[in-house]
Every structure is written in structure tokens, then in C-alpha cells.
Amino acid sequence: MERINYEGWQDCLRLTNGSMELVVTTAIGPRIIHCGFVGKPNMFGVMDETKGLTGGDEWHLYGGHRLWHSPEIKPRTYSPDNSPIEAQEDGEWLHLVQPVEPETGIGKEMQIRLDPAENRVDLVHTLTNHGCWDVELAAWALTVMAKNGELICPQPQGDMDALLPNRWLVLWPYTNMADPRLTWGEQYIRMHQRTDMTRKCKFGLSNEDGWLAYLVGGDMFVKRFDYEPEAEYPDGGCSVELFTNQSFMEVETLSPIAKIEPGGSITHIERWYLFDNVAVDETEKSIEKEVFARVSTTE
DSSP states (O other): OEEEEETTEEEEEEEEOSSEEEEEESSSOSEEEEEEETTSOOSBOBOGGGTTOOOSSSOOOOBSEEEEEESOOTTTTTOOOOSOOEEEEETTEEEEEOOOOTTTOEEEEEEEEEOSSSSEEEEEEEEEEOSSSOEEEEEEEEEEEOSSOEEEEEOOOOOTTOSSOOOOEEEOTTOOTTOTTEEEOSSEEEEEOOTTOOSOEEEEEOOOSOEEEEEETTEEEEEEOOOOTTSOOHHHHOSEEEEEOSSOEEEEEEOOOEEEOTTOEEEEEEEEEEEOSOOOOSSHHHHIIIIIHHHTTOO
């Protein structure tokens, strides 16, 4: 790990195992602002208009990976993360702690471990209630991805002769189901990021398979997470939510909803993987061969 300046932010932390690298901001956050192979482009999206920006009372997208709490409500969810954070090494882990949000009484933390031998990141998100009463919410891990990529989301399969439904698909008011960026396949839903389409598009799903993949420039970023089938998830049962516009795509996972007593916490774990030389065509057979075959080697 080394301290660097990155995209205008001072005192960032760069972690690398020689193959992949992460860059974490400490002037704002907690944020992981860069993820990719060493010497190759950032797989995360960074907003040009806010590069290097710090301070102020207005919430900014910035880009990269962040931690929110769900369900989405203004102004609670949009508490700014514009101030310096505490960053501490704890063995192989980097522990990031944000000052308690004065508007909500919620404290946000991330613990990050970059595997020394493989292209894997273990990431623990923690929300702590520092307030005086119970709060009900879910941990929400959101990653802004680079432009011109494609998202692959598996759909639950199950017994094809079953009488009851086995998945929950949630659409936002601005989502057009005929949007050409979306492909509603038999086993997978695909979403493309296109810089020529300004309309917003978002869907959520009860993703029981516990993974999402984003492909850009021949490289693939995979998120893995645990799904709890008996738990209540936000927004009508969404364990994942996917959003895109002309500037970026956001790949989001959520924990179950929990009631947190004063002093209590909830955690949400993601595991990230990077793969190179991945190419898919319009068929789901290619997804099985190029994407799922690689995802199945992870845990």
C-alpha cells in the first residue's frame, strides 16, 4: 500500500498485489475510486465535474464504490461524504471509518482486503446506529462502473412446472421495458451502458444466485454476495438493483432490511473478482461459456 494523489484527490491509498489495484480516497468517503488491472483503465466510473472536489454541504456522486442505507429517501440517504475519513491498517485489512452522519446518526465503515495471490477483494460494509432510537434500514453497496460496458444479471430458474412465482422484478417509474439497452433473456438480464441515451433506466431483482458481472473492454468485474431467501429485502424484494444513464452504470447489492437498536450494527459483505480476455456475443450460450464458467470458479 502506498499514498498517492489520484484524479485531484490528495492522500489516496493505492493497494496492489501486482496484478490488480485499488485506489481508496481518504479526503472524502469512504470511497473506492479505482479498481482494475495494473496498467489498464479504471473499471469504475469517475465523474469529471467533481474530480478532486472536497468539502461543502451538497452530496456529490463522485463515482467509484460507496456505501448508502436503503430505502432511498431524501435527504436521509443523500447525507454528504465530503469530509476526510479515518484509514487504519489492521493486518491484511484496510479499515475506513466515516464520521457519524449528523443528519442521521448513522456511522459508515468499510473493511477492505486485497488478496495477495489472486484477483479477489473482500469487502465488509458496516452501518452503526449512533442515535437514540431504533432505525430500520438495509446496507446498500453501490458501484459506479465505466462507460460502454454491459451488465449480466442471472435470473432464478427453479422448477419450470411450479405453480407459484419464484422471482421478484421491480421497475422504477422512468424505466421503459422496451429500452434497447435491456435484453430480457431466458436465464439472464443484460443491460448496456450507452452514452447516446439520456433516459434513466433502473430495475431490481431478487437475485438468488448471488452474483453480478460487468464487462468492459474485454475485462470483467464480478460482485459476489450472499442471498438470504427467508429475509425481507428493500424495494419490494430487491437484493440487487441496476441503474444506467448516458454517463455511467451503477451495480448495486443490498442487505436484508433490519431494525437496528442504538449502538447496534448491520454488515453486508461483497467479494469482488477481476477476469481478463472475456468476450460475449448476443447469445446466452456465450454467457454460459465466457461469464458463468468463470463466475463458477469463485465463491
